[in-house]
Amino acid sequence: MRIAYLDCASGISGDMTLxxxxxxxxxxxQIQAGIDSLGLPSCRLISSVVKKNGFRGIQIKVEHxxxxxxxxxxxxxxxxxxxxxxxxxxxxxxxxxxxLAEAEAKVHGSTIEKVHFHEVGAVxxxxxxxxxxxxFDLLGIERIVCSPIPTxxxxxxxxxxxxxxxxxxxxxxxxxIPLAALDVEGELTTPTGAALAASLATNFGPVxxxxxxxxxxxxxxxxxxxxxxxxxxxGEVASATASVPAGATNKSPRTESIIxxxxxxxxxxGEAIGHAVEQxxxxxxxDVALAPIQMKKGRPGILLSVQSRPENADKLEQLLFTQTxxxxxxxxxxxxxxxxxxxxxxxTHWGDVKGKVAFLPDGKPRFSPEFESCREIxxxxxxxxxxxxxxxxxxxxxxKPNC
Numbered sequence: 001m002r003i004a005y006l007d008c009a010s011g012i013s014g015d016m017t018l019x020x021x022x023x024x025x026x027x028x029x030q031i032q033a034g035i036d037s038l039g040l041p042s043c044r045l046i047s048s049v050v051k052k053n054g055f056r057g058i059q060i061k062v063e064h065x066x067x068x069x070x071x072x073x074x075x076x077x078x079x080x081x082x083x084x085x086x087x088x089x090x091x092x093x094x095x096x097x098x099x100l101a102e103a104e105a106k107v108h109g110s111t112i113e114k115v116h117f118h119e120v121g122a123v124x125x126x127x128x129x130x131x132x133x134x135x136f137d138l139l140g141i142e143r144i145v146c147s148p149i150p151t152x153x154x155x156x157x158x159x160x161x162x163x164x165x166x167x168x169x170x171x172x173x174x175x176x177i178p179l180a181a182l183d184v185e186g187e188l189t190t191p192t193g194a195a196l197a198a199s200l201a202t203n204f205g206p207v208x209x210x211x212x213x214x215x216x217x218x219x220x221x222x223x224x225x226x227x228x229x230x231x232x233x234x235g236e237v238a239s240a241t242a243s244v245p246a247g248a249t250n251k252s253p254r255t256e257s258i259i260x261x262x263x264x265x266x267x268x269x270g271e272a273i274g275h276a277v278e279q280x281x282x283x284x285x286x287d288v289a290l291a292p293i294q295m296k297k298g299r300p301g302i303l304l305s306v307q308s309r310p311e312n313a314d315k316l317e318q319l320l321f322t323q324t325x326x327x328x329x330x331x332x333x334x335x336x337x338x339x340x341x342x343x344x345x346x347x348t349h350w351g352d353v354k355g356k357v358a359f360l361p362d363g364k365p366r367f368s369p370e371f372e373s374c375r376e377i378x379x380x381x382x383x384x385x386x387x388x389x390x391x392x393x394x395x396x397x398x399x400k401p402n403c
Contacts, residue, residue, distance in 0.1 A: 006146040007231035011188025014128025016218035019058040020232035021135030024216025034134045037084040041065040053227040057219030062124035073101040092133035099199040103172040146201035150182035209310040237311040251340045251359040259313040263326040266301035276323040346395035353392040367396040
């Protein structure tokens, strides 16, 4: 899975995002062609390499004819629908503007149909948002993770007058998103940048397990005490971030990062829980566990825990939402130590039994017969499962294989 990480050490804005995408390899000419198809008046994207506190980045400026329009959501969605953008580019751009409309409507006590877009309805904001949507699509980004976001402090001038930072729409867009403390006077995160993060990022936190192959830096227009750049890391989701100690062999334990998904349930039947667990196993869960818990008002409940490889986490999380009545799923990246293992077959007088040999930290092997193999032999020979498992362990001990 192609993944991008937005490193918002100095906040996020639309032009910073667009600059980072271009720096990471998104074709500016293709982005320009998509924006041209919107019918905006003489809108041109100008790219330049700048330095911010010693760090280089791509700065994007939008040049256009002066205009004095206050657009509504339907005006912008009509422009997007009538453009030459691909279906995915249209969906991404529309999703961002709808998120913006919801925030603006909330702070102004209006509806998404009636609310006016002021700053974010201007040509440069439209170009930034649509350009970012095109850029993410051109780079094949399938999932976006974002760092905690700093907003800065002080005041900013908007169409409705002077207001505190974060601006009302920005604060509404960042509801539920972790913010980072950064003592800088000025607007680090704009409504456009907040809308991009809130609409596109599936998770907020540290860099996920990934293999980086591209890095882009998008420079903001202002100068702050720190480098005013947005860093974009792009690569493939790592199936697991594994490490082994120096001098270890292929039979030594390894440490890897996985995703732990958890939810508390108190309004689900046993049959529904069983069905959900089966669906999670089928979808590739590493482990699924249930534990009894006591929830509020003394209600008995169930803790459903799912271990997942990073590339499967989104799919398994979606299953938790669709197969259970949960309203929220906790997600954490955890480390686990895994013993090296290999397949092994032992011979019993009933037939061959498949199993696995795990190697303990001191190198000693430990054999475990596989349940399905033992069950099949037990049923075929009309003997107990325990007898087959005991025979398999005895065969292992007698053979004393050199592992």
